[in-house]
Amino acid sequence: MSDLAMRLSAIKPSPTLSLNKKALEMRAQGHDVIALSAGEPDFRTPPWICEAGKKAIDDGKTLYTDVVGTPALRKAVAQKFLKENSLEYDPSQIIVSTGGKQVLFNAFMATLNPGDEVIIPAPYWVSYPDMVILAGGTPIFAVCPEKDGFKITPEVLSQAITPRTKWLVLNSPSNPTGAVYTKDELRVLADVLLKNPHVLTLCDDIYEHILYTGEPFVTLAQIEPRLKDRVLTLNGVSKAYAMTGWRIGFGAGPKHLITAMGTLQSQSTSNPCSIAQEAALAALEGPKDFLKDFKESFQSRRDRTVALINAVEGLSCGAPDGAFYLYVSCQGLLGRTTPDGGCLDTDSDVCAYFLEKANVAVVPGVAFGLSPYFRISYATSQETLDEACTRLKKAVSVLK
């Protein structure tokens, strides 16, 4: 008999992290594996941010801080929301946590009762459903096909809402598709939400700065101020500032929700790392010019990789408006036979074939709730991306 809690049986380890681990293991065994499965920038944290972390240690900023983050950091986060998103928050409406992940976890744990529903547009980031389940809620998947740009429409949203709906999760730019909601698209979703006052919205804006539309970034609470008291806006330094390992994320929302999330955090992890908080403060208050360089570098890799993928017969993808992922359709490969006689029936089969025969790790669409696709992260060197696409093309060419 297992000595583990029942709640564990309902969830699984993050499929993207597992796949990355498998790729690293294969590499350790001597295979020349290219992993396009990780969800993090390939840049180093800018040096002045690292210096702020080192200085924090030297200055003795190594003890507990306020549970929800230092007053200085929460003030800087409030300034960020004001300057970049035209959203006014008091520092008491802001929580700093151990990565964006903990903000989400706190939010669901603080609000979900058994039977409460959370609408998750699919394809979705892999952690949303499992976090909802852990918190006792029920994920409701709203399918967003490629023809709708992988985005939820007002019609689909209206149909998904029930009296038990607690949250809608909106992620723009999206992991895994890179889809970005326009101002007009948010406007019509806001109209549906205004008609359903029992529904909260969690806006996961963590990829805000990796946006190629040329238009300013927009978020729901900014588009419709009447929804601001029902929106939790999540952001952080992980993706924009190449700080995934520092583990600093933040959320802004109604005071009672933020207070509840703080209570939860006080009884679980307490404050996020004091040193990382000082580094995040330097990130938010420091120069921003390099964000443009990061973005341009991602954009040129996106353009070239999209062209290379579309040149592989049986694969297709559009050029997404944000983030650093491509969501590639592999519909054209289904039903084909591998040289070993195996049949490619699903996107998992396609990804397993690519890993074994081409030594390229990509994540099957089934992990994100929409098949038959796979996700490529192009946050790696162009040379590596070129080599990966060459290998995929070769592996596809020997299918029957």
Ligand SMILES: Cc1ncc(COP(=O)(O)O)c(C=O)c1O
């Ligand atoms: C959509 C999305 N939200 C949130 C996160 C969490 O970010 P963090 O590393 O700050 O916990 C990620 C990380 O992969 C993500 O892709």
